Amino acid sequence: MTNILVTGGAGYIGSHACKALSKAGYTPVTYDNFCTGWRDAVKFGPCEEGDLSDRTKLDEVFARYQPAAVMHFAALSQVGESMRDPGIYWRNNVEGSLTLMEAAVEAECFDFVFSSTCATYGEQDNVVLDEGSAQFPINAYGASKRAIEEMLRDFEAAHGLRHVIFRYFNVAGADEEGEVGEFHQPETHLIPLMLDAIDGKRDALTIFGTDYDTPDGTCIRDYVHVMDLVDAHVLGVKWLEDGKGSRVFNLGTGSGFSVREVIEESRNVTNRTVPYNEGPRRAGDCTKLVSGSRRAELELGWQPERSTMKRMISDAWRWHQSGHYDR
Numbered sequence: 001m002t003n004i005l006v007t008g009g010a011g012y013i014g015s016h017a018c019k020a021l022s023k024a025g026y027t028p029v030t031y032d033n034f035c036t037g038w039r040d041a042v043k044f045g046p047c048e049e050g051d052l053s054d055r056t057k058l059d060e061v062f063a064r065y066q067p068a069a070v071m072h073f074a075a076l077s078q079v080g081e082s083m084r085d086p087g088i089y090w091r092n093n094v095e096g097s098l099t100l101m102e103a104a105v106e107a108e109c110f111d112f113v114f115s116s117t118c119a120t121y122g123e124q125d126n127v128v129l130d131e132g133s134a135q136f137p138i139n140a141y142g143a144s145k146r147a148i149e150e151m152l153r154d155f156e157a158a159h160g161l162r163h164v165i166f167r168y169f170n171v172a173g174a175d176e177e178g179e180v181g182e183f184h185q186p187e188t189h190l191i192p193l194m195l196d197a198i199d200g201k202r203d204a205l206t207i208f209g210t211d212y213d214t215p216d217g218t219c220i221r222d223y224v225h226v227m228d229l230v231d232a233h234v235l236g237v238k239w240l241e242d243g244k245g246s247r248v249f250n251l252g253t254g255s256g257f258s259v260r261e262v263i264e265e266s267r268n269v270t271n272r273t274v275p276y277n278e279g280p281r282r283a284g285d286c287t288k289l290v291s292g293s294r295r296a297e298l299e300l301g302w303q304p305e306r307s308t309m310k311r312m313i314s315d316a317w318r319w320h321q322s323g324h325y326d327r
């Protein structure tokens with residue numbers, strides 16, 4: 001079995017990636033400090049507790065498992081927090097990734113798959129966001145991810161660290177088999193917050209801004225199902241295994257949904273009222289982030305077939321209603 005080192009494997013996307021890797025015949029080795037992850041989400045392979053900044057521990061883990069590739073999910077990823085406290089984003093995300101890359105190169109593990117984000121594009125009205133678009137992040141989270149992308153390019157030039165960078169749009173949904181799902185503490189993402197409000201687990205949802213320059217005044221995002229997203233990562237590992245060169249891929253569907261449209265679809269799926277009120281804008285939010293690229297489909301053969309809004313909300317709702325969610 002081929003080992004893949006999965007940093008952040010105890011988190012939302014990382015745990016789904018471990019499942020997909022295991023189904024594809026790999027052994028996912030989770031490396032996580034559990035700052036936002038969950039021990040009971042590590043179900044599909046060995047677990048190593050450690051921090052990205054702990055070079056000694058990383059060296060031990062690389063030596064023990066000799067992974068063929070790294071899948072790097074571990075990061076802090078809250079836009080609002082990154083505006084209030086940018087230092088922890090530069091330290092955890094950028095410095096942590098630097099330590100990880102140095103350990104990978106030292107261990108001669110030269111294939112690296114990285115979780116980046118559409119937040120690196122920032123506010124670019126009326127621009128089709130493809131992989132060649134300029135990157136002007138407007139929050140420290142996006143800036144930290146852009147910096148890691150730049151480090152990867154330098155590490156390839158100097159040390160041969162080949163990489164696939166995935167710039168995700170908004171990830172949603174849950175494993176359709178219910179083994180893993182989304183659980184952030186605190187939760188900041190629209191869909192789980194809304195399902196909590198519907199279920200009476202928290203107060204009404206607040207719409208962050210109704211005066212954006214969009215048809216209904218609320219922000220527009222491109223949502224992608226987490227299981228489709230992690231399928232792309234398995235294809236990314238195979239891409240590198242096949243000796244193909246470093247590449248950047250957007251992972252989105254190209255369809256944008258406003259906050260009000262997501263609320264409406266949730267009402268349809270759950271057949272319940274969505275309690276919400278209207279509030280001011282949230283610092284760091286872009287008006288519209290929608291992918292304008294089909295590169296992942298054309299070159300990787302990626303098919304985001306589960307990524308309809310109905311399916312994402314249904315799968316998230318099933319996870320919400322399962323006992324697993326109430327940790």
Ligand SMILES: NC(=O)c1ccc[n+]([C@@H]2O[C@H](COP(=O)([O-])OP(=O)(O)OC[C@H]3O[C@@H](n4cnc5c(N)ncnc54)[C@H](O)[C@@H]3O)[C@@H](O)[C@H]2O)c1
Binds near residue numbers: 013036096172
């Ligand atoms: N959720 C989204 O919509 C979205 C969109 C774009 C990009 N991303 C990126 O995808 C990745 C995963 O996101 P997620 O939603 O699963 O987040 P998450 O918080 O659920 O998972 C992150 C995991 O990384 C671990 N971690 C963080 N810092 C660490 C460190 N220094 N050392 C070891 N482990 C550490 C956490 O404990 C957690 O298990 C992140 O890099 C995020 O920036 C997420």
Ligand SMILES: O=c1ccn([C@@H]2O[C@H](COP(=O)(O)OP(=O)(O)O[C@H]3O[C@H](CO)[C@H](O)[C@H](O)[C@H]3O)[C@@H](O)[C@H]2O)c(=O)[nH]1
Binds near residue numbers: 193207
């Ligand atoms: O209570 C809420 C929560 C969210 N929103 C709105 O819903 C949309 C989606 O917000 P999320 O917080 O769910 O996600 P973001 O768009 O902020 O996503 C950003 O953060 C993610 C990581 O958490 C990813 O990195 C992603 O690429 C990046 O754009 C935004 O317009 C936001 O303003 C609300 O109106 N009310």
